[in-house]
Amino acid sequence: MVMSHFRLLSTDFDGTLISHFSDGRCAPDFANVLVEHKKSGGLWAVNTGRSLEHAIEGVGKFQPPVQPDFLLTNEREIFHRTPDGRWVPEHAWNEMCYKKHDDLFAQSIDIFDRIRNLAEGHPGINLLEENGQPAGVITSDENVMHEFVAFLEPECQTMPTFSYQRNTIYLRFAHSDYDKGSALGELCRILQISPLDVLAAGDHFNDISMLDGRYAAHPCCPSNAIPEVCSIVQAAGGYLASKPAAVGVAEAWHFFYSDRQK
Ligand SMILES: [Mg+2]
Structure with missing residues (x-):
C-alpha cells in the first residue's frame, strides 16, 4: 500500500550521513534504504549547511547507489537535479x-x-x-x-x-525566515507533499528547524547527535537511533517504515 512509503527523505549530510565514524562513503545499510526508497517512488533531499559546490563534492565522494533529487544548500537555498544530472536553482525561492x-x-x-x-x-x-x-x-x-x-x-x-x-x-x-526547516517546507509546498510523508534526519543545531515536527512528521537523529537535537526529536515524537550517522538513519527509516505498516 502506498501509505507505507515516505515520499521524501530530508537528510543532513555532515554528521548525519558521514562522520568521523565513516570514510565519507555511503554505508551499506543506508545504501539499501536509498534503493528501497527509490523503488517505491520516494524522493531524497540532502539538506545541508554546505554550499552547492561543496555539497556536490561531498555527495560525489559519498557514492550513493541513487543520486539525491534535491540539494538544499547553505541551510536555505533549493536546487533540483535534472535528468541529465545538472543542478538547477528553484528561482523564485x-x-x-x-x-x-x-x-x-x-x-x-x-x-x-x-x-x-x-x-x-x-x-x-x-x-x-x-x-x-x-x-x-x-x-x-x-x-x-x-x-x-x-x-x-x-x-x-x-x-x-x-x-x-x-x-x-x-x-x-x-x-530569521530562512533555515533548513523553511527550505524543506517550501520544497514540500512545490511538490505538494504533506509533512506526514516526510522523514528528516539531522545531528546538530542547524538541523533543529527541520526536526521539530513542523515540516517532517518523522524526525530522527543518529546516536552521535548533540543533546539539544535529541531533546527536540524526542519532543516531536521522533526516533533516536542507537547507531551513529547513516547507519543510524537507516535504523530510523526501518523503525518508521514498520510503524507505518501496523
Ligand atoms: Mg550535521
Missing part, C-alpha cells in the same frame, strides 16, 4: 532568499561592526566574508563558538529578523 538577505545585511552594518571588532581582538574567531559582506564565522573550537553565540544572541535582539545557523565550529548569519 532562491531569488527571494538572496534579496531578503541583501536587504537585511544592508541594515545590519552596526551589528557587523561590533562583530568585526570582536573578531579582530579574538584569535579564535575568524570572520568570513562573501561578496564583500560578512557571511559567518569559523571558530577555533566549539567552546569559542559558545562564547561567540553568547555575544551574538543579544545582538539578534536588536534586529528581530537577524538570526544565525550554527553547526559545530561554523556559523552563518541568516534572515
Whole structure:
C-alpha cells in the first residue's frame, strides 16, 4: 500500500550521513534504504549547511547507489537535479532568499561592526566574508563558538529578523525566515507533499528547524547527535537511533517504515 512509503527523505549530510565514524562513503545499510526508497517512488533531499559546490563534492565522494533529487544548500537555498544530472536553482525561492538577505545585511552594518571588532581582538574567531559582506564565522573550537553565540544572541535582539545557523565550529548569519526547516517546507509546498510523508534526519543545531515536527512528521537523529537535537526529536515524537550517522538513519527509516505498516 502506498501509505507505507515516505515520499521524501530530508537528510543532513555532515554528521548525519558521514562522520568521523565513516570514510565519507555511503554505508551499506543506508545504501539499501536509498534503493528501497527509490523503488517505491520516494524522493531524497540532502539538506545541508554546505554550499552547492561543496555539497556536490561531498555527495560525489559519498557514492550513493541513487543520486539525491534535491540539494538544499547553505541551510536555505533549493536546487533540483535534472535528468541529465545538472543542478538547477528553484528561482523564485532562491531569488527571494538572496534579496531578503541583501536587504537585511544592508541594515545590519552596526551589528557587523561590533562583530568585526570582536573578531579582530579574538584569535579564535575568524570572520568570513562573501561578496564583500560578512557571511559567518569559523571558530577555533566549539567552546569559542559558545562564547561567540553568547555575544551574538543579544545582538539578534536588536534586529528581530537577524538570526544565525550554527553547526559545530561554523556559523552563518541568516534572515530569521530562512533555515533548513523553511527550505524543506517550501520544497514540500512545490511538490505538494504533506509533512506526514516526510522523514528528516539531522545531528546538530542547524538541523533543529527541520526536526521539530513542523515540516517532517518523522524526525530522527543518529546516536552521535548533540543533546539539544535529541531533546527536540524526542519532543516531536521522533526516533533516536542507537547507531551513529547513516547507519543510524537507516535504523530510523526501518523503525518508521514498520510503524507505518501496523
Ligand atoms: Mg550535521
